[in-house]
Amino acid sequence: MHFIEKFRLMTAADMNRVLLRMASQIVENNPDLSNVILVGIRRRGVPLATRLAQKILEMDQVTVTTGALDITLYRDDLSTVGDRPVVNRTELPGNITDKTIILVDDVLYTGRTVRAALDELIDFGRPHRVQLAVLVDRGWRELPIQADYVGKILPTSEREIVKVMLPEFDETEQVIVVEPQ
């Protein structure tokens, strides 16, 4: 399938500003940062979690622990997708019981990924609280899930695809909206 780029939602500089704001909101809402773990949802949530931790370190000189969650084994569509998706590692730092977990993902859409992430987290322990941080909320929720920290809210059509591009996976850093041709 061919995609055409409709518009650019964020440049690298925009992303940097947005992440800085989200980081300060996280600091504001969580007085005890030593109890917070930023957990990125694979793939693109992981570098975003690292960046939020970096921003918090620069702002407050506090190191926030990070982790990575691969939700493949908890997906609700495994028996309908064609090929088995590749399973990657979940890496959580130690025991998560009584911690404040901030899930980080690039785009919030149907909410099904977050549902899977919540189920997986609970298999690892009983966090005190779970919050959600996303770079873009594009609407179209299919489950009652909302984010606590949002970079940008973008009303979209269902055909559109929000692509968050990060140097860890892509050649550039930006957020664009594309549509199948």
Next chain:
Amino acid sequence: MPLHRKDLLGIAELNAGEIELILETAETFRDINTRQIKKVPTLRGKTVINLFFEASTRTRTSFEIAAKRLSADAINISASTSSVVKGETLVDTALNLQAMAPDAIVIRHSSSGAPARVAAIARAAVINAGDGTHEHPTQALLDALTIRHHKRQLGGLKVAIIGDILHSRVARSNIHLLTRLGAEVVLAGPRTLLPFGLEKVIDARPGSLRFAASIEEALRGADVVMTLRIQLERQSGGFFPTLREYSTQFGLNRRRLELAKPDAIVLHPGPINRGVEIDSDVADGTTSVILDQVENGVAVRMAILYLLAGGESA
């Protein structure tokens, strides 16, 4: 690359990319076996039937644990307690099991090709858990996972396989896998139990498979030593005079192991005949990875079940 297959009947039919995918997937499943809650909901509502026509502790338990940790329902059938004792044929048993709509059938049978026969008539994914002297693919995969853990990669390793190559489905599957992933395999054992000409039948890279004249020659400079069980149940042909003589000439002891590289590891598919093909001080020694193999078996079987039975209901 995905695994576009209904069944896993042998390593012979897999290419290097498919083997890598299975090993990579198994790597992730290893983590699950170390968690406090060793269970993921991935195969909820799926049914796995373990159909064992031959005795087994490790493989059957391993498949059952693998299925349960993926939330599938596992049912175990052993020939001695099934209608096989009433004379039901393999095909009839398979058709009846298929009628109960399982998603995967794991089968061990004393006849080579039995899993292929079942695969031809069953809609479920059929997984070979050892058939006669043909193949035991999940054993070779768990061996590869174990070797990779200790040696980082298979390419360029020298692997000595010692013992009854003729009857060994473990050796057969391992030879396919190891040569395909770039290792050099050297076989040694009593001449009556070495299938000369095997290198012409197996599609191995030229030079990647050879026979050694003695166990000493095979062991010299080996990175990995794989000992095979003397299968007492398949030794009616008088292939060697006595177990004692076998042990003297081909048993792996500490003295012989010194010929291998200092950091060589020792594998055995189990169950071990202590003092026959392997001495206790080697089997229980620091170079032995026999229990790592068992541990990795669960992860490999989880990977296979995920890749073959994870999809639309059969």
